[in-house]
Each structure stands twice: as structure tokens, then as C-alpha cells.
Amino acid sequence: MRPSRTSLLCKLVACTAVAATAFIGCDKKKEAPAEPAKPQAFKVAFAYVGPVGDGGWTFAHDNARKALEKELGDKIQTTFVEKVPEGADAERVFRDLASQGNTLIFGTTFGYMEPMLKAAADLKNVKFEHATGYKTAENLRTYDSRTYEGAYMAGVLAGGMTKTNTLGVVGSIPIPEVIRNINSFTLGAQSVNPRIKTKVVWVNAWFDPPKETEAAQSLLNQGVDVLMQNTDSSAVLQAAEKAGKYGIGWDSDMHAYGPKAHLASAVANWAPYYIKATKDAMEGKWTTGKAWWGVKEGAIDLVSISDKVPADLKAKVEKVKAGLKDGSHVIWQGPIQDNTGKEVLAKGKVADDEWLGGIKFFVKGVDAKVPGGK
Amino acid sequence: MESWALQAAATLNAGTVLALAGLGLLINERAGIVNLGAEGIMLMAAFAGFATGVHTGSDLMGFLAGGAMGAVLAATLGYLVIWLNANQYATGLALSLFGSGFSAFAGIKYTQEKLGPRPHFEIPGLSKIPFLGTALFKQHPMVYLAIALAVVIAWFLYRSRSGLVLRAIGENPESAHALGYPVRRIRLAAVVTGGALCGLAGAYLSVIYTPLWVEGMVSGKGWIALALTTFATWRPGRILLGAYLFGGVTMLQFHLQGQGVQIPSQFLTMLPYLATIAVLVLISRNPAWIRANMPASLGKAFFPEG
Amino acid sequence: MFKLEARPQPSRLMSCASPLIALAITVLIGVCLFIWLGKDPVKGLEIFFVEPLKNAQAISELAVKAVPLLLIALGLAVCVRANVWNIGAEGQYLLGAVAASWVAMQAGPGTGRWIVVAILLAGVIGGAIWSGIVAFLKDRFNANEILVSLMLVYVGQQLLDFLVYGPWKDPDGYNFPQTITFLSVTKIPRLMVGYRANIGVIIAIVAVAALWVFLFRTYRGFQLQVGGMAPAAARYAGFSSRSALWIGLLISGGMAGLAGALEVAGPMGQLTPYLSVGYGFAAIIVAFVGRLHPVGIVFSSLLMSLFYIGGELAQSRLGLPKAMTSVFQGLLLFTLLGCDTLILNRLRWIGVGKPKHSEEA
Known part of the structure; x- marks a missing residue:
């Protein structure tokens, strides 16, 4: 077609027509009886x-x-x-x-x-x-x-269930949150099995099911027999199911996606915080700040623990959970070494939130380097 | 040693999705049609295959549904492009856009669904061979089907009369038309077949590979398959090799990471695309090579008079 | 039965009416979808076509969304008219943003407002380099521009990822893959306080006018289109399809890069891996719906933005899934491509019975 003034004119017509349709829509709406509004929701x-x-x-x-x-x-x-x-x-x-x-x-x-x-x-x-x-x-x-509390509890199970002493994590993006989860998972596993090694593979995405599958497969191929993931789909658990190995559900209860492989799900329950925050705002008590909720506040839990888990291991996890709930169990307490052998947290010292928020190293036993780290 | 055998097995599996889609696009492009809708077709098929799998409990039905979905969408594209002479690239892109949107829209309630226990296959006897057994003979039948398809398509293109006609149409639709071949109908058949294969690839992804359905789950495999057909210079055998190579790059990247080797993964990820450009430049610089490889009418409309 | 038969001449009326018919069909299907989902269709249409225009703030937001689409589509229109198929505008957009970010990150305490000009220029250059690679490979080695430009999109995205995950990562950003937030001196000036629309709007309007003049009022523009459409004839007349290739690609790459620069130094203010929301691909559709005409593209980019924003609003107001946006966008293009047949053909009643497959004879 050759563009011309006519076609320009047509454009204008087009535009008017669109607007007209829209306004007809508008008028009709006014005729409709207004919905009774709920009183000041x-x-x-x-x-x-x-x-x-x-x-x-x-x-x-x-x-x-x-x-x-x-x-x-x-x-x-x-x-x-x-x-x-x-x-x-x-x-x-x-x-x-x-x-x-x-x-x-x-x-x-x-x-x-x-x-x-x-x-x-x-x-x-x-x-x-x-x-x-x-x-x-x-x-x-x-x-x-405090997703790392869930990771730690999952680690306790993983450490007790592994036969190869090699755990694998499919990581999303190497930010402190994810690094902290990988570390806590390893620390949890080491608390029951000191010979634990953790392998890490990064997919550089939160959500990419085929890539998560491939990353999980690659870990399984390298002798990993319990998988965890800090990504958003159930692909990693399903890869473990297919390979006859173990996996952990993340964020929500994923038991149904891999009934045989599933050891437990580390779930984040945002509801308690949403309810509190909403009530704060409704009652005018809202002030700025930073909230970081964990097992204690009911925001983190380990659910649907598999029947395959022996009773004594299950008891250990329950004890940890109870300890996290009443504050008697502290995950990040020295001495903790990073995987180059440097002491990062001195004996008896408890990490504060700011310290936890800036984690950029892997603990001893994690067989990887933090990408972009030194 | 065992870990490398497993790695090889995983590579074959990863390559199968790409190989199926790549072979489908090869048939399209051999007939002169570029299908930029591959990603959308794969998504729709992944959804259709998964949903059918959930309802019927049969993987086979899932594959069939995926293939059928691919064929139907490709037929739409084919009709627009071949008869209505719509622009191939714009139509393909529209299909990709529509496919990703509609599959998300229709598939929303299937994201919480799951398929039954996934089957496990091995070839009796052969799977017991050390190394090779693990690497080659414990795969899903679709992996072997992809290889068989490559052989069949190669035979079809180079040994059968219809294959010759198809290639002739891809080279020069005007002369094929002059010789009395129904160019449009053959092109449509090629597009539909190709779409069905892309659909099969999508269904394999959601039914066997991941196995789950979530919107956007194809995550670019359709676009890599498009690169693959060029990388393979439009030859079925090379598509297969290229698919394993592209699949292998991802697996290698994760394997190296697991071994603690640090390379920016971005460079490995861009490798297939760079390799494709390199191959394209290599074959294009020499008029004889490009004629020997690339279907001459690729992407060009065919407009019979009368 | 109806039969499709070729018109003696392309219909001018249909070439204008076709987008309208397509829009009407899309809206009709949309109404069916709304009803099927149990939503009031009138309300649904109102949200898609009225709500995004209801006040100055909404119009400003529409402009923020439409400007990148418009700029990229304008460039692509030149390209397509020169018969060059650049489907890698997405990559050129990203590279433009990368180059612009590099300049923006050089800003220090003493930097003046001139840096905005440098940022925009860097965007143009970045995009043009990326499309220049396509032109070079086509010109020198005859490599198919469609495939090369498409491949370069993914190379570009990985390059951007590499930079933000690696050397350009904000040292105080807790390892999140993103650059520092650019200093406020680098910010693209806004049109009015309180509104996000920036001088990109003016640049876009100027670009529309300039392109119209270039395409329809200059010899060079005419040459470009002839050189692209009929290489043999053009060569005879002394025009070159090579220069059509270079001009088409450099203009479209530069425009896409400019859009990237405006986005990264405008509403974004930092470079992140999530810069791309598919503008480069959507713009191809915009260019087609706009009939490759500068003025048409203004309308189609606005329409496309309505779909984007409408999809969002439909979710927050009616609880419809967000995927509605791409369903509508895809449908619109499908129906348009279908309706376009009526430009070159017409439907004729041929009575009841089997149609003859005359076209296959």
C-alpha cells in the first residue's frame, strides 16, 4: 500500500471510532445501578x-x-x-x-x-x-x-538421610538471602552428620523450570542424593523423584509433586505478618521499621515430614523447631568457619540481623565459591 | 566415570526437546516458511499435553494432544501466511504472543495439578553395559523417537520423491508451481507437520521432562530451536547433533559449577547463539555454500498468478 | 460460498479499514471472553479503553509506556520499508540501555546536565552498533539479517546480565544483580513535576515528524524504499540496496537504542536484568498495525499501551488474569493480518457448492 493523506484521515476516523466505542461503554455503565458499596472497607x-x-x-x-x-x-x-x-x-x-x-x-x-x-x-x-x-x-x-530457619531444619533431615554425604542446592541468584539459606542448610546437615558436603549450582533466575530440572539433574549426576532449591518451581523436587533420590519442598508444601522423594517442605507462611501489618495500619499503630519473622512468629515451618524419616531424626527436627520457637536454639552461633578455613564468627558469638543480612561467604562444607565474591 | 555417563544421558534428554522442535522447524523452513511462533506453539502444546495427561492419565494421549495443538496452531499460521499472504515474521510473533498469553490464561488451574508417577524406562540387556548402558539405554522412548525421526526426515528429504518436491518448493516455489505442483498445499502440509513436531516437543517438556505445567515454562527453548535449524544448516542429522551440543552446553555449565569451576555462565549461555551466527556467516559468504544449504525462498512469500 | 479473488488494485479503503475491523473483531472476542469469565463486558471494555485515559496522571503513564514502543516501531518501519528485516530490535534496545548506563555511571558530583545529551547519544550509538553488526554481516558475508538480528537479542541479554552480575554490580547492593542508582543529574528531564512522562515524549513527536518528512518528502527516503523494494530496478536507476540496508538498520538500531537510553535513565534510574519487557518484539507488531506509517504508528503504539495498562487495571479492578494483555495483543495482530487480505483481494459470492481450487491449478 502507498501511504497517503487519505490513510492519515482514516487513522483519525479509527481513533474517533475507538473513543466512541469507549464512550458508549461509559454511558451504559451509568445506566446500570451502582453496586452497593461496602461501608468503608x-x-x-x-x-x-x-x-x-x-x-x-x-x-x-x-x-x-x-x-x-x-x-x-x-x-x-x-x-x-x-x-x-x-x-x-x-x-x-x-x-x-x-x-x-x-x-x-x-x-x-x-x-x-x-x-x-x-x-x-x-x-x-x-x-x-x-x-x-x-x-x-x-x-x-x-x-x-527467616527462610534460613526452614533451610536449617530441612538440612537436619537431609544430613540424616543422605548416604553419599553429598547434598545439592539449586540456587537462584547469589544474594545474601540465598547464600544464607545454603549455609544454614549445610549447618543443619552438619549438626547431625559432620562429613556433609554441599554442592551448589546457580541458574541465575527465580523461575525457569527446564533450567531448574537440568541443574538438579547435573547435581544428581555428581553424586548428590538430597536436593534442595531456592528457586520457585517444583521442578527440582520432581527431578529427585524421577531419579529415586530425595528432595525438599520450598516456599509451599510440595509433598504432592514428589511423594516418594519429598522429605519435608520448608514453607514460608506470610499470613501472620500480613494480618499483623493490616491490623497495625487499621488501628493507626503502623510505624516504619524492619520485620524479620521466623519460626517464632509462625512465619516459617517445616511441614509434611515424610514417613521415610526415622523417628529419632524426626525427633531431632522437632526439637530444633521447638528450640527455634522458644529462642533456645540459635543457628548462627560461633564458632563458624567459612569454606576457606577463616573464622567468620568467633566462639560463643551470636550473629545479629545486620551480620546475617550481609552474608557473602559459604560456610565450611559448601563445595563452591560465591559467584562474584573474592 | 559414572557421573560422566549420567551427564551424557542428561544431555541426550535435554537435547531431545530441542531436536524435536528443531526437526519441526526444519521441515517448515525447507518449505520456505520461517515460523517465529515456535515458542508460542510449544507453550500451548505443553499446556495441552499436560492437561490431557492429567485428565486421561496417559502420557501418550498427552503427546497426541500436544502434537494436535501444535498442528492446529501451525495450520492457522500457515493459512494466514500461505493463502492470505500475511507477513511471516509478524504472524509468527503474533502466534508467540498469543500462545504465551492464552496458555497462561487457560492453564491457570493446572499449575496445581500433577501427573501420576513418572515412568522409568530401560532397554533390557543393553542397559547393563557399563558406561554405555547408563549413558544411552535408560532413556524415555521419545529420545529414541527423536533420533528415528531425524533418520526418517533425512530419508524423506534426500531419498524420496515427495522430499525432493518439498525441497524444490523451498528453493524456488515459482518453478515448482510452473511444473504443476500444488505449492500452497504442500507448504501448508509442511507447516502443519512442523507445528505438530514443535507441539510434541512442548508436550514432552511438560509431561516428561520437568514434569509440570506453569505458564512461561518453555523459557526460550522455542527460540533456541530456531537458532538450531540455522546452526545445523538445515540438515536433519546436524539438527540432532546440534541439539545435543546445545543441550550439552547447559549441562556442562552446571557440571562445571558443581565442580567449583568459575566462569561467568552468561558466556556459556550465549555460546549457542554466537555459534549460530558464526555458522551463518561461514555458509553465507560463499554463494555456492549458501545455495547448497539454505532454502533459497526462506521467508519469502509465494504469490501464484491467477 | 464466498470466494477470495484478487482486486485489480489494492484497496485504499480497506488498508485503512482493516485495522478498524481487526480492532472490532478483537473487541468482540474480548467481550465474549469477559462474558465467559463472568465479568461485565461493558465494564471490561471501559477499563481497557477509558480508564487508562481518565486523567492527566493516567495519560502521562500511557505516554511512559508508549514512547519506547513508538520510537522502536518508527525505526522498524524505515527498516521494513527498505525491505530489511530487523527482528532484533529488542537486542538493540538493550545495548542502547547498556551504553547509556555506562555514560550515566561516569557522572560525578561536578557533572552538569549536559550528561543527559551524552546518555541519549550513547544509547543511539549502542543500538546502532548492535544493528550495525547485522548490517555488516549481511553486507560483507550476505548473512541473513533476520536470523542474525534474532540471535543478537539473546547475546545482548546475556551481555547485560554479565555486566550487572559482574563488573557493574553495585558494590553496596548486597550482591543483587543491578548497578548503582544513577545520580539525579543523569535523570531524563520530566515534562512536568509529579508526572513521569519525560522529554522522551517530545523526542518521539519530533521523530514522527522527521520520519514522515524523510520517507515521503525527501529523495533519499524515496531512494531507500525503492532500493529496498526492487533491488534490480533500483540498481538500474543508480540506487543501491546496500545503502538501503545500512540506513535501515542503523536508523532502527539507533531508535531502539534511544528508547533503551530513555528507559534506563528515565523511569528506571539504574540498570537491572529486568530492563526488557519485550518492547523490541511488541514494536514489530506496533509497526505493522500502524501500517508502517509514522502517524499510524502513533495510534498503534498508544493502542498497544492501552492493552498493557488495561491488562493491569483489569486485574486490580475486575480480578482478571494478567495474561489478557498478550491474548488481546496477539489476537489483534492475527485478525489484522487476516483482514489485510481484503486490501489485495475481495470476497465474492459464488453461489452454493464446491469452490474451485483455481489458485492451485
């Missing part, structure tokens, strides 16, 4: 990075959102947007959610840190809650789960 919104059906991270957050709705019933109204990219789009979503009257907004991935900061700076009357970040503002606080 407190509006809470969530922005998720993945699809709600990912079966892992986002799924766990969405389950918590449902639990929140169930807990507070009519008093609140929740909204979510899934698959919000961690780029320029996120800020728009936060602003739009705020413009919809949501006064408490949760952003459930690290990548929303800058967009949430920007939105929070302009929208002072909205409270923002950012998962796994490290920057806060007057109306932006951060929250996280």
Missing part, C-alpha cells in the same frame, strides 16, 4: 512479581492474602496485580493501586525497592510494605521471613 493491595499460579513464591504470598481476607472478613478488601515487571512498570502499578484507595500496599519482591521508594515519597498517606528489601522510608517498611 479497609483497602489492601498486593503487587506480585510472578503469576499467582507459580506454585512457589507468589503462590505463597497469594495464599497469605486469602488468609488475611478470611481473618478480617468484611472489614477489608484486597486487590492484587500479578506479573508486575521489576522495571519501569512497577511504579505505575503502585501509584494506580494507591489511586484506587488502597492505603496499605505490599510489594513482594526485591526488585520493587526503587519503584516503591519513589512512590512512597509522593504518596505520604499510603503505607508501603516491601518484602526482602533493605531501604526504608517514613511510610515504607520492609518485611521478610
